[in-house]
Amino acid sequence: MKVSETTVKLLADSGNLPDEVLCALLGTNEYDAELFSAADRVRREVYGDEVYIRGLIEFTNYCKNNCYYCGIRRDNKSAVRYRLDKEEILDCCREGYRLGFRTFVLQGGEDPFFSDMRICEIVSAIREEFPDCAITLSIGEKTKESYLAFFNAGANRYLLRHETAEAGHYSRLHPKDMSLEKRKRCLFDLKEIGYQVGSGFMVGSPGQTIENLLADLRFLQELQPDMIGIGPYITHAQTPFAKCESGSLELTLRMVSVLRLMFPYALIPSTTALGTIHPKGRELGLKAGANVVMPNLSPVRVRKLYELYENKICTGEEAAQCRGCLERRVESAGYHIVTAVGNVKKPHSADKI
Numbered sequence: 001m002k003v004s005e006t007t008v009k010l011l012a013d014s015g016n017l018p019d020e021v022l023c024a025l026l027g028t029n030e031y032d033a034e035l036f037s038a039a040d041r042v043r044r045e046v047y048g049d050e051v052y053i054r055g056l057i058e059f060t061n062y063c064k065n066n067c068y069y070c071g072i073r074r075d076n077k078s079a080v081r082y083r084l085d086k087e088e089i090l091d092c093c094r095e096g097y098r099l100g101f102r103t104f105v106l107q108g109g110e111d112p113f114f115s116d117m118r119i120c121e122i123v124s125a126i127r128e129e130f131p132d133c134a135i136t137l138s139i140g141e142k143t144k145e146s147y148l149a150f151f152n153a154g155a156n157r158y159l160l161r162h163e164t165a166e167a168g169h170y171s172r173l174h175p176k177d178m179s180l181e182k183r184k185r186c187l188f189d190l191k192e193i194g195y196q197v198g199s200g201f202m203v204g205s206p207g208q209t210i211e212n213l214l215a216d217l218r219f220l221q222e223l224q225p226d227m228i229g230i231g232p233y234i235t236h237a238q239t240p241f242a243k244c245e246s247g248s249l250e251l252t253l254r255m256v257s258v259l260r261l262m263f264p265y266a267l268i269p270s271t272t273a274l275g276t277i278h279p280k281g282r283e284l285g286l287k288a289g290a291n292v293v294m295p296n297l298s299p300v301r302v303r304k305l306y307e308l309y310e311n312k313i314c315t316g317e318e319a320a321q322c323r324g325c326l327e328r329r330v331e332s333a334g335y336h337i338v339t340a341v342g343n344v345k346k347p348h349s350a351d352k353i
Helices: 005-014 019-024 032-047 086-099 116-129 143-151 167-173 182-193 210-223 247-261 272-277 280-285 319-332
Strands: 050-053 056-061 104-109 134-138 157-159 195-204 226-231 336-338
Touching: 005 019, 005 032, 005 247, 019 210, 032 226, 032 247, 050 195, 056 086, 086 116, 104 116, 104 157, 104 272, 116 134, 116 143, 116 247, 116 272, 167 182, 167 226, 182 195, 182 319, 195 210, 195 336, 210 247, 226 247, 226 272, 247 280, 272 280, 280 319, 319 336
Parallel strands: 050 336, 056 104, 104 134, 134 157, 157 195, 195 226
Antiparallel strands: none
């Protein structure tokens, strides 16, 4: 299927393309410049030059799962494990609030130690001390009852990447006790409860095809998430995929632009993984249509230990250093950071994730 500049314009104007045309566009770098330009124009039409900042707190690297691509997988016996307690998490929030953060993202492995009761206690404490802030959880697959309990405790946003929307590819990346059907059900449960939901996928994961990426886009069209987080797959030596190649900057940026054109109102992060595979990766992500950055508020002593992939950047910086560094980077790319929770600009959904 032949693609052209007209293909990019059609995608920008309509937000969609037929399967065959979309696959052809994803499979060529010939029109990347046009894609980046169109995506940046669309994000500026919707969000101007604002980039939203979210404070990430990686509070546990224990995980009961054994995903084949992940550095904190259960069977990685080399991982040095840690957990932050409630007071340590609150201290991270206090420092973040002082620095202007108004969204806290609690991310961790699926750690059985953090029961529903413990999570609810932590969320309730954050909500009580910081009533004007958004609380986002990213702690994996739970029952609908658990999600509802977290929501009632004060969490209002949840991030859960589907990772890949094609069942065969999902089974290549995960052990048999995990299923794509369950992952999708969790995402729809979250939406039904009333969370603002984020999903997403890895780009360049082992065995991934252009058709897999197409399936990801079609699933996201069905889900209509508030936030879409993607990043390049980056290999880790302590996984079964240790000898596999990492994903490419080029294809990841192309996917960011396509997502911006297909989902003009979505919040799309320029991820740490992008900055890990290229010194200017996060700036390039913003120029390709992303509009969220998520600096780390975790204590420096644990940052290197939350190693989903190797050579992760920003593990030695204090929270204030991360905040200042990212602000300078965002400004160098032609945008500016916004810390507020509000400023609704979406035709559906109550707020920004």
